[in-house]
Amino acid sequence: METRQDQTQRDTAQAIPMTRLQRLGHWMQDPMGGVIAASVATIGSFGVVISGMWAINVALN
Known part of the structure; x- marks a missing residue:
């Protein structure tokens, strides 16, 4: 059986996206x-890391 507080919390949770x-x-x-x-x-x-290695390789060659 559900208490009033549980029902209120569930309704609030459903109401606020x-x-x-x-x-x-x-x-x-x-x-x-x-x-x-x-x-x-x-x-x-x-x-x-790999793209940095490639950029260094391109800059040095």
């Missing part, structure tokens, strides 16, 4: 979301 930043924060707190975010960050950092 979450912003993109809030949704992203909730998604990253999820274990799978954190793993995906860390993987994307790692792949992105490798891309920066």
Whole structure:
């Protein structure tokens, strides 16, 4: 059985839409979301390193 406070909290949560930043924060707190975010960050950092190496190679040759 649902109490009045639970009903009020649920109604409030449904009435206020979450912003993109809030949704992203909730998604990253999820274990799978954190793993995906860390993987994307790692792949992105490798891309920066490789593109930096390419830029240095182009500048020196």
